[in-house]
Amino acid sequence: NAGVTQTPKFQVLKTGQSMTLQCAQDMNHEYMSWYRQDPGMGLRLIHYSVGAGITDQGEVPNGYNVSRSTTEDFPLRLLSAAPSQTSVYFCASSPFSGETQYFGPGTRLLVL
Amino acid sequence: QQQVKQSPQSLIVQKGGISIINCAYENTAFDYFPWYQQFPGKGPALLIAIRPDVSEKKEGRFTISFNKSAKQFSLHIMDSQPGDSATYFCAASRNTGNQFYFGTGTSLTVIP
Numbered sequence: 001n002a003g004v005t006q007t008p009k010f011q012v013l014k015t016g017q018s019m020t021l022q023c024a025q026d027m028n029h030e031y032m033s034w035y036r037q038d039p040g041m042g043l044r045l046i047h048y049s050v051g052a053g054i055t056d057q058g059e060v061p062n063g064y065n066v067s068r069s070t071t072e073d074f075p076l077r078l079l080s081a082a083p084s085q086t087s088v089y090f091c092a093s094s095p096f097s098g099e100t101q102y103f104g105p106g107t108r109l110l111v112l
Numbered sequence: 113q114q115q116v117k118q119s120p121q122s123l124i125v126q127k128g129g130i131s132i133i134n135c136a137y138e139n140t141a142f143d144y145f146p147w148y149q150q151f152p153g154k155g156p157a158l159l160i161a162i163r164p165d166v167s168e169k170k171e172g173r174f175t176i177s178f179n180k181s182a183k184q185f186s187l188h189i190m191d192s193q194p195g196d197s198a199t200y201f202c203a204a205s206r207n208t209g210n211q212f213y214f215g216t217g218t219s220l221t222v223i224p
Contacts (some may be wrong), residue, residue, distance in 0.1 A: 004155075031210045042118070042201060042214040043156070050210055058211060090155050098144050098207040103155030 001026050004092050004104035012110045013015040021076040023091030031094040032074040033058070033101065036087040043057050043090065047076055050097065059112065080109045116194070116204050118215025125222050127160065133218045135202035136164040138183065142204040142213075147187045148177060150199045150217075160187070192222045 007022045022080040025032065033048040045058030047067040063085060067075040072095075076086060088108050117136045125131045135145075146161035162169045162176040162185065169176045175188040189196055202215040 034209065035214075039183070040121075040215040040216055044214070045211060045213075048210050057145075059213075076172075092155075094210065096207075097210045098205040098212075100146070100158050100161065101212065103148075103157065105155050 004093050004102050006104035006107050008107060010108045015082060017081050018079050019091055023074045023104060024072050025093040027093060028071060029093035031097055033092045034076045035090045037090060038087050061091055072080055083111050086111045095108050115213035116202060116215045118202050118218060120218060124217045125192045125196060127222055127224050129192050130213055131192045131220055133187045135215050136184045136186065137204050141206050143207055144205045145185050146203050148201045148203065156201060158189065194222045194224050196220060197222050
């Protein structure tokens with residue numbers, strides 16, 4: 001099993017550009033989440049999903065969209081990137097609600 | 113509003129010493145309290161977790177102490193080793209909705 005994979009590993013965007021961060025898991029987990037990690041702020045939940053077709057907002061959802069068309073994939077979309085979205089983004093999956101999460105390796109995003 | 117407060121922000125311990133990291137939470141509905149370990153450039157990985165029906169859980173050199181009445185829990189690393197040098201995050205969640213709240217992290221350095 002590859003576990004949780006994320007692409008790209010690193011991305012530079014200009015303000016106003018859009019992009020999609022990819023996340024995939026091969027563990028058949030129902031629950032998936034997106035976090036951003038900023039210095040001194042820990043990990044903050046952006047959006048999460050409790051199954052295919054079901055998503056909901058976390059603590060910091062503004063500026064991000066998600067969809068969950070399959071169990072395996074959970075892409076995160078930035079519609080119009082802003083410098084405040086410069087961060088490291090982590091995707092995670094879990095077999096059960098509110099229990100062990102398995103994190104991907106992260107995507108480092110720089111918005112100029 | 114920080115749902116989970118973590119201290120200290122950084123910690124330096126001699127090899128063989130005990131590392132102690134503390135967390136406090138407000139929401140009494142939380143029922144799962146994990147600790148994650150993160151090495152530079154990697155995603156967080158589950159280290160150990162506890163539920164509020166027990167006051168202590170030990171796995172090897174790692175112990176969680178849980179005080180339900182005080183709404184506090186802590187991670188103890190016995191016989192700390194240089195390989196334990198990493199950032200540690202506490203977190204809390206409920207078993208419904210899959211929303212996790214993380215502390216701000218503790219950077220641990222173990223000096224040989």
